Amino acid sequence: MATPLLRKAVPDSESFAERRKSVRDSTALRLLSAERSEEIFPILLEEIVALGFARALVLGADFESGAVRPVAALKYQPSQLQKFHSSLWAGENPLISLWHKGKPAVLSPSAGDREPLYCHPLLYRNRNQCWEAERERRQDCLAVQNFRSPQKLALQEQVCASCGMRAYAAMAVVQVGRRNHNGQLRQLSNLIETANRYLARLFKVEHYYNRMREMDITISQMHAVMQSMADPVILTDSHHRVIMLNKAAERFFKMPEGVTEGGARAVELNNLYFSAALSSMAVSGTESHRDLTLVDVMEGEEVLFEAVCAPTFTSDRVRSGMVTVMRDVTDLRRADQEVRANLQKLRDAEEVVRQDRDRLNLVIENVGDPIVVADEAAKTVLLDPLAKELFGLGDTPRQAALVRNQARLDAYLTAFTFSFADNQNRPLRLYNPASNSEIEYAARSGKIYDARGQVAYTVTVLRDLTAWKKLEQLQMERRMLEVEKFAATGRLAGTIAHEINNPLEAIKNAIYLLPGKLKPPAQPVYDILKSETERVTRIVRQMLGLYRNTDQVGPFDLNSVVEDTLTLFARQLSTATINVEKQLGKLPPIVGSADQFRQVLSNLVVNARDSMAKGGRLAIRTRHVRASDGVHGSVNIVLADTGCGIPVDMLQSVFEPFVSTKGEKGTGLGLWIVKGIVENHSGSIRVRSRPGKGTIFKLAFPIVR
Amino acid sequence: MPKAKKPEVLVVEDEASVLLTYRLLLEEEGYKVVAALSSQEAEGILAKKRFDLVLCDLTLEQNHTGFEVFERVRKRDSKVPCVMLTGYANRETTERAEQAGIRVFFKPIEIEDFLQTLKTILRNSHG
Numbered sequence: 001m002a003t004p005l006l007r008k009a010v011p012d013s014e015s016f017a018e019r020r021k022s023v024r025d026s027t028a029l030r031l032l033s034a035e036r037s038e039e040i041f042p043i044l045l046e047e048i049v050a051l052g053f054a055r056a057l058v059l060g061a062d063f064e065s066g067a068v069r070p071v072a073a074l075k076y077q078p079s080q081l082q083k084f085h086s087s088l089w090a091g092e093n094p095l096i097s098l099w100h101k102g103k104p105a106v107l108s109p110s111a112g113d114r115e116p117l118y119c120h121p122l123l124y125r126n127r128n129q130c131w132e133a134e135r136e137r138r139q140d141c142l143a144v145q146n147f148r149s150p151q152k153l154a155l156q157e158q159v160c161a162s163c164g165m166r167a168y169a170a171m172a173v174v175q176v177g178r179r180n181h182n183g184q185l186r187q188l189s190n191l192i193e194t195a196n197r198y199l200a201r202l203f204k205v206e207h208y209y210n211r212m213r214e215m216d217i218t219i220s221q222m223h224a225v226m227q228s229m230a231d232p233v234i235l236t237d238s239h240h241r242v243i244m245l246n247k248a249a250e251r252f253f254k255m256p257e258g259v260t261e262g263g264a265r266a267v268e269l270n271n272l273y274f275s276a277a278l279s280s281m282a283v284s285g286t287e288s289h290r291d292l293t294l295v296d297v298m299e300g301e302e303v304l305f306e307a308v309c310a311p312t313f314t315s316d317r318v319r320s321g322m323v324t325v326m327r328d329v330t331d332l333r334r335a336d337q338e339v340r341a342n343l344q345k346l347r348d349a350e351e352v353v354r355q356d357r358d359r360l361n362l363v364i365e366n367v368g369d370p371i372v373v374a375d376e377a378a379k380t381v382l383l384d385p386l387a388k389e390l391f392g393l394g395d396t397p398r399q400a401a402l403v404r405n406q407a408r409l410d411a412y413l414t415a416f417t418f419s420f421a422d423n424q425n426r427p428l429r430l431y432n433p434a435s436n437s438e439i440e441y442a443a444r445s446g447k448i449y450d451a452r453g454q455v456a457y458t459v460t461v462l463r464d465l466t467a468w469k470k471l472e473q474l475q476m477e478r479r480m481l482e483v484e485k486f487a488a489t490g491r492l493a494g495t496i497a498h499e500i501n502n503p504l505e506a507i508k509n510a511i512y513l514l515p516g517k518l519k520p521p522a523q524p525v526y527d528i529l530k531s532e533t534e535r536v537t538r539i540v541r542q543m544l545g546l547y548r549n550t551d552q553v554g555p556f557d558l559n560s561v562v563e564d565t566l567t568l569f570a571r572q573l574s575t576a577t578i579n580v581e582k583q584l585g586k587l588p589p590i591v592g593s594a595d596q597f598r599q600v601l602s603n604l605v606v607n608a609r610d611s612m613a614k615g616g617r618l619a620i621r622t623r624h625v626r627a628s629d630g631v632h633g634s635v636n637i638v639l640a641d642t643g644c645g646i647p648v649d650m651l652q653s654v655f656e657p658f659v660s661t662k663g664e665k666g667t668g669l670g671l672w673i674v675k676g677i678v679e680n681h682s683g684s685i686r687v688r689s690r691p692g693k694g695t696i697f698k699l700a701f702p703i704v705r
Numbered sequence: 706m707p708k709a710k711k712p713e714v715l716v717v718e719d720e721a722s723v724l725l726t727y728r729l730l731l732e733e734e735g736y737k738v739v740a741a742l743s744s745q746e747a748e749g750i751l752a753k754k755r756f757d758l759v760l761c762d763l764t765l766e767q768n769h770t771g772f773e774v775f776e777r778v779r780k781r782d783s784k785v786p787c788v789m790l791t792g793y794a795n796r797e798t799t800e801r802a803e804q805a806g807i808r809v810f811f812k813p814i815e816i817e818d819f820l821q822t823l824k825t826i827l828r829n830s831h832g
Contacts, residue, residue, distance in 0.1 A: 508816065537813045662743070
């Protein structure tokens with residue numbers, strides 16, 4: 001673009017040297033006034049024509065496509081410009097080959113041309129490095145390399161290794177006329193070089209400008225990234241002053257509008273904690289992380305953060321500050337704790353399962369009956385040692401008995417596993433592998449279901465009925481013997497009692513007749529006679545109670561026996577200030593001798609009465625305890641008193657004959673008889689006592705149908 | 706107890722010493738006592754005489770029982786109160802006696818209770 005004012009200041013009449021100088025100065029000023037690189041070429045062309053050349057143009061090269069075309073022209077007709085279109089790789093074109101050499105030259109007129117052309121390649125070159133190379137201390141800045149040795153690089157390699165900038169490449173083409181002398185050519189060369197210097201300077205500025213815009217975009221992108229992060233991010237300078245915060249961080253470190261006093265304090269505290277953490281992290285190393293508890297100003301809740309801190313550096317490796325990213329680990333820590341707790345639970349559960357398994361194994365090993373565990377397909381998965389003896393260890397037992405046993409077990413298991421029954425109780429005949437004889441077993445099986453209600457396992461316990469029956473027989477015989485022994489003792493006692501009874505009657509009556517007929521010194525002797533005779537009477541009565549061979553045996557209501565007995569003793573008990581609490585449950589009839597039960601209860605009630613000399617409480621409870629089969633079960637009677645109790649050393653022997661806690665007053669036969677009657681009825685009796693606290697008798701009678 | 710007429714009591718017991726003590730006891734209480742050592746003897750007495758009260762042991766000589774004596778008494782006069790004394794406390798005899806309206810005392814007897822009961826029985830039988 002022409003600047004008429006400046007050109008006007010150059011007078012035509014000046015000397016060549018002056019003119020040359022003035023031309024140079026004015027040209028420099030014009031070029032200096034150009035603010036964009038595009039303005040340089042028009043000014044250059046105008047100045048070339050002003051130097052006295054007929055016409056000039058500038059060829060530009062596009063490195064991407066390799067295309068070469070005029071980018072600015074002066075005094076050329078558009079049709080004349082057409083022939084300058086070419087390609088960087090058109091080696092046969094003298095213009096292009098000259099351009100590749102990188103040095104100005106005059107090109108002789110070719111066919112169709114009347115006058116030679118002065119060609120001057122223009123390439124981006126600069127004395128100083130670009131700032132990228134400078135910052136990174138590199139020696140490969142393209143501008144500098146081109147300045148030092150322009151011919152070294154091929155045109156298409158004009159890309160800076162430091163900043164990636166593509167250099168410009170152009171060529172000024174000036175038509176040289178006959179009138180143009182050598183001095184003009186030198187001036188032309190200088191002019192073009194000057195223009196190139198200005199162009200390079202503008203180009204560099206424009207490069208920086210572009211670079212700045214790119215960085216601006218990058219910065220805004222980074223900013224957007226930072227703001228969009230859910231975790232608080234804080235940029236601080238080398239003095240730990242906050243330069244930038246993202247929105248998430250503002251929540252903790254920036255004072256919101258209209259904040260409460262508490263909120264303001266929270267923000268202050270957060271900042272304090274943060275700078276303290278930053279200082280310590282800055283001291284500790286290049287990159288560090290630590291836990292930091294901050295208060296959410298909005299919610300007022302404590303939030304646990306893990307602050308990760310990385311230092312930032314300037315180009316010359318000086319620490320410029322820190323970037324801190326904080327991760328909310330409240331949930332994470334909680335989850336971590338939960339995971340740990342769950343893991344512990346799992347381990348505990350595992351331990352429990354292991355213990356259960358060990359215990360179960362121990363149980364299985366010690367049951368004493370063969371046990372077979374089978375899976376859902378009725379295939380045996382576990383045999384206890386006893387079962388192994390019956391069915392063999394491996395899959396192919398050699399003994400015939402084992403083979404037959406296995407076949408029978410398989411048949412039994414298959415039938416049970418695929419039946420609808422939850423459990424079953426069946427006889428199973430198996431062979432004794434040792435003797436080869438048949439043994440009858442009672443097989444009791446149950447099913448174990450999985451979570452979906454499918455059969456997972458079946459468990460079968462085999463009971464050797466032969467052995468069991470033998471044992472039962474033995475127990476029965478032993479009991480019969482006991483009963484017989486007791487009955488025999490009873491008969492003997494009864495007989496003796498009867499024989500004693502009559503003389504005793506005479507003695508008693510005689511003693512009764514004595515008073516009044518005695519001299520006073522005989523009184524103590526009389527007293528002894530009387531009390532000892534009464535004692536003998538009591539013993540005989542108890543012994544008679546033992547012998548009732550004609551008692552009626554049949555079903556009777558135990559509760560009414562209890563009521564009868566209590567009625568019988570009601571007066572005695574109330575005189576002794578003994579409170580009776582009875583709790584009689586609904587009972588099925590029991591089979592036995594009601595009279596004998598009356599005796600049992602009388603003896604126990606009398607004992608209770610005697611133990612509570614200063615009064616107390618006697619509780620009698622009856623209860624029907626149902627067995628799991630719902631048919632049998634037992635009738636239980638409990639008598640509890642608050643009396644003097646039984647001394648510990650006597651507790652073992654209270655049921656033995658002639659053992660009494662009552663001294664002279666007792667016969668020592670009461671509980672012996674009670675026990676005898678109870679056992680006669682297949683019942684059991686147990687006693688618990690604490691001296692000074694009381695005594696509890698528990699009686700249980702099986703219900704026989 | 707009316708002085709004019711002492712109640713007459715027959716006591717049958719096969720053991721002489723026991724019989725003696727009964728006799729002494731009852732006489733001390735103001736009864737007129739006739740004693741018999743066997744059922745045979747009792748039968749002889751009962752054939753001649755009527756009593757206000759008959760006391761008899763259950764077991765008598767040679768498998769004889771008090772029930773035989775009571776039957777004889779009741780045959781003559783069904784209203785005569787009978788009291789049985791026994792050392793055998795079994796249900797069978799007790800029930801049998803109760804059915805026949807015979808009062809039973811178990812040996813060894815509670816003397817005071819026994820004497821009191823006899824008085825009551827006599828009072829009731831005389832209306």
